[in-house]
Amino acid sequence: WSTLVLSQLHLCAALWGDSAQQVIPYTGPIPGGLHPGEIIIIQGTVPPDADSFQVDLSSGCSTKPRSDVAFHLRPCFDDSPSVVCNSLLQESWGEKETLHQLPYKRGAPFETIILVHKDGFKVAVNGTHLLEYKHRVCPNVVDTFSISGGVRVHAIGYIPNSAIYSESGDLSVPYKGSILKGLSPGQHITIRGQVSLYPHSFTINLCNSKTENIALHLNPRMKSSVFIRNSYLDESWGQEERELLYFPFSSGEYFEILLLCQSHQFKLAVNGSHLFEFRHRVQDLSSIDQLEIMGDLELIDVKLW
DSSP, X not given: OOHXXXXXXXOOSOTTOOOSSBOSSEEEEOTTOOOTTOEEXXXXXXXXXXXXXXEEEESOOOBTTBOOEEEEEEEEOSSSOEEEEEEEETTEEOOOEEESOXXXXXXXXXXXXXEEOSSEEEEEETTEXXXXXXXXXXXXXXXXXXXXXXXXXXXXXXXXXXXXXXXXXXOOSSEEXXXXXXOOTTOEEEEEEEEOSSOOBEEEEEEOTTSSOEEEEEEEETTTTEEEEEEEETXXXXXXXXXXXXXXXXXXXXXXXXXXXXXXXXEEEETTEEEEEEEOSOSOGGGOOEEEEEESEEEEEEEEO
């Protein structure tokens, strides 16, 4: 899910300071708490002699009594390399979750992305999904970020969530949502959903609400395993694009589409794997102010960030 993000992500000026290297241990605020669709990025290096380091997302920064920790992430470099996750509630640790897989390497740089979902945190390291941790504490009470232990931190970034406003107020299909101020380079749209049990196709359109122009028309057809891309401009369809390495959608299956708007093209990934690019046929990206979704699917979440 993070490959496309990592390849194109422009870090915000580090939320908690923009020095070349943060002093460890480090603690900083998360204004307004965490919400689904928001992202924390940590860029750093593991020292050659590191035993472990930890990242904590907590509610406050009190030490006596110790604040609740919604998400504790600890990579361990001992004889049994692993990543440990846990939560601290009322000064008591819960049951730890241990992943016996360690993408961090002593002496090597890393980039960690923590994505906030409605049901849990998703973590990717160096462009590869690592784990998902179900919420034990509501993330909107998290107002403090801290990192400590054997780590050097170069940058910490935060990407807030910006919603696409549904005209119907819900995620029912057909779906129509307004993109305030239109699109701009660097923005991402994520669409999470589930394909119907007996599907024919579904359609995603990025269009201009004042005209009939469709800047990007996406039409996966499940029966023929074809994924059509096109534009509808000045009352005429353009040249279809169909080239595809593989078809990513299956009957009844969950999917996550990540669409990145660049200055000259769209890039699309499904379930974490890059699928294709589509060069812009509409140059005024700010005129693309509406998202339409229809067809044989159920929507779970739609976000712009």
